[in-house]
Amino acid sequence: MRSTAPPARPRRPHDAEATREALLAAGAELFAEHGFDGVTVEAIAGRAQANKALISYHFGGKAGLYSAILSATFGSMAADLEALRASDRPADELLREFVRLVGAMVARRPSLPRMVLREVLSGGERLHDRDLPHFLSLFGAVRSIVERGVRTGRFRKVDPALTHIGLIGSLMFFFSTERFRQQKLARAGLPAIAPPPQKYLDHVAELMVRGLAHGPARPGR
């Protein structure tokens, strides 16, 4: 019974797999928060309760660890998104389902949205070509849903690419700002804006579906 509880198994000495996973987890959190250059291998090793030399041993160095984290993060995301492709429900329902799914993915991997934003900000500098398809599947999922909605007439004629940028942006931004909204605002004496993620997800889904629906042109102009 080696892998009954992969996430929180207590570290044992000379358990290579546990070490690797601890380093991956520590790195994911620290890289997401401070960026690749803002983190030292010593900080990662410290958080993982491992020796810093093990980063080179297991991943070939700091950059290798970072790549491994990107692969794992975006790979599992792409796998989760596969389920949506299969479904043939109406586009608006799929869109709501997509938003829910993002919520579930982020709950399991809190560093995901910050990694997405950081990669995109730096132009994907450290994103291997082999991981690019997985990364793009996030956008592709939305695009194909919107394309279907437009094709079947359930959505107005919008540009799917424009739409997917906006939706992904709203979602990634929300989750990436959680710490800022809670800590920075509080420290400045302002009321923190900390809605439950579920509330935000519902809001966005509703806004999108309504915004994409046909209907009388907007009230004023």
Added chain:
Amino acid sequence: MRSTAPPARPRRPHDAEATREALLAAGAELFAEHGFDGVTVEAIAGRAQANKALISYHFGGKAGLYSAILSATFGSMAADLEALRASDRPADELLREFVRLVGAMVARRPSLPRMVLREVLSGGERLHDRDLPHFLSLFGAVRSIVERGVRTGRFRKVDPALTHIGLIGSLMFFFSTERFRQQKLARAGLPAIAPPPQKYLDHVAELMVRGLAHGPARPGR
């Protein structure tokens, strides 16, 4: 006539003001692209065609230069947003006006959205308390517009805070991903997604106004 052409005035030796501005401009672009830790003072000086010791002389060091850039960026943004506060046009028109204004601000300061995202990602670590109000004015502008729209009945009853996160997120994300969309996608043999900013802004404004409008509940559920 010292300031007829502040942006592109040719550098003259021993012109302190020109040096300062060149360093600010170079730093803004490099910090936006690579983050604070991803940039060396040498790189900034090189791009500004100045000596790296001048960063310490004029700004007290790398961190001082970064702070000065944040102040300038968010300060001018807040000033631009003031105009909206004054207007008393209907909320949906104001929202469209806000989106246009963001487009204009970004055109003048291309590093703005990336700076916003980077600060928010790192929890505002390097954002001075005195700059926080300016930074928050971006969100405050949207929130007060939405509040007005809900109050006057022109918008449905949505949470203004949720709404402002989504709109700002869509906008900042779009502009922050321009380089990624053009370079990374092209390098991977995929068609670049590079709509004119104006097209995206129109799309988002339309989506928001429609999404916030009253109307028959969404088609399917």
Added chain:
DNA sequence: GTCTATAGGCTGATAGAC
């Protein structure tokens, strides 16, 4: 597999000449 010790490179800051 893990740990210690150290090497080697790079970076930000500054003293002092101009």
Added chain:
DNA sequence: GTCTATCAGCCTATAGAC
């Protein structure tokens, strides 16, 4: 105000013991 030369600190990677 600007520039050159230099230094101290930090950081990643690795050789080698266990």
